[in-house]
Amino acid sequence: MMLEIDRLTAGYGRVRVLHEVSLSVDEGEIVALVGPNGAGKSTLLRAVTAMIPDRSGSVRVAGRELIGAAVEDIAAAGVAHVPEGRRLFPGLTVRDNLRLGGWVPRNGDLGPVLELFPRLADRLGQVAGSMSGGEQQMCAIARALMGRPRLLLIDELSLGLAPLVVDEILERLAGIAGTGTGVLLVEQDAGAALEVADRGYVLELGRIGLSGTAAELAADPRMRSAYLGGDPPQTPVS
Known part of the structure; x- marks a missing residue:
């Protein structure tokens, strides 16, 4: 279990x-x-x-x-937690938000999460706070998954x-x-x-x-x- x-x-x-x-x-x-x-x-x-x-x-x-x-x-x-309200770092890019999620186990490979949420691949250089709510939720889940x-x-x-x-x-x-x-x-x-x-x-x-x-x-x-x-x-x- x-x-x-x-x-x-x-x-x-x-x-x-x-x-x-x-x-x-x-x-x-x-x-x-x-x-x-x-x-x-x-x-x-x-x-x-x-x-x-x-x-x-x-x-x-x-x-x-x-x-x-x-x-x-x-x-x-x-254990990874996607909190209510997403809690991204709105002033950082999508790429930087994702990388912050990879500190355990020092995983910097964006490939698996971008395959899961391909829309984020076009947003990597975009400031996270400027995305739509749905894209921010995708980013929040993808960030949590970066730690495998x-x-x-x-x-x-x-x-x-x-x-x-x-x-x-x-x-x-x-x-x-x-x-x-x-x-x-x-x-x-x-x-x-x-x-x-x-x-x-x-x-x-x-x-x-x-x-x-x-x-x-x-x-x-x-x-x-x-x-x-x-x-x-x-x-x-x-």
């Missing part, structure tokens, strides 16, 4: 956001984490990457315990992007997973996330409410009613 989270509890100061959350991501698997605003989805990613120091439980990547590890050790273990991660965490991929652009980027996730990288996709658009995911979890008020394969979740009446914009299937009247 690439990522194993067991009874993870985390929050901000005295405020607990996550309550004994357990989930997993296998090698080469795309797992969606969906749920309403304020459920704790972004907090979970921050807890995995030690952006929140106050944590308890267990977080293991490829069998290595990361609770108590420093941020740089987590990166060295093969074992586990890729993506926070709110679709935020502020047009649906066609979201679809274009989501299609690339299968190629990423195909290299053996596990992907944990935090996404408010549950329908889009489940279309590309192998499995999924629903986080509600800091706890896992539902879990299953993507197909099982998409067919679940509770999921359909609350997150997929449709009424639950009606029971025939006999």
